[in-house]
Amino acid sequence: MVLVKPDRLDGCHIVNFPKVSDYRGNLSFIEESRQIPFAIKRVYYLYDVPSGANRGGHAHKELEQVVIALSGSFDVILDDGERRRTFFLNRPHYGLYIPSGIWRELENFSSNSVALSLVSQAYDELDYLRDYVEFKRWVTNNAGTEQRPRDYR
């Protein structure tokens, strides 16, 4: 029998936000209880990112996050300690859900891009894993204990 380890990256997925379009343009909205599987405690955004600059380069022990390309585009590279997957974000009516315990890097920002993050916790440096080796060790020690996304549809 071949045992296949569960792919923790399966917990990372694109969330579609409603889009209302008419001749005046588009309107999207986000409701915590519908599209976001956690209570939003903080919002932050990256902007004026210089060409070639990378952001992220860390994981969170508990924090959950949805990242949205409000303007422009960028890549989000996710890593569960074993596998990597790249998501290209380029539309403001969808976001990328990242559960806890996933390493993320944001790269290839287009000019004038804005990366909006909705997150489940206030800023707490103690929740960060900023060293990849430390992250791998944390994954080994915490395998299977990370939060599962709640059903929010």
Ligand code: TYD
């Ligand atoms: P950093 O984690 O390096 O940003 P990114 O994830 O985009 O690479 O954060 C840069 C600095 O900003 C760092 O000193 C921590 C600080 N910071 C806050 O004070 N509050 C926040 O909500 C965030 C996200 C960062």
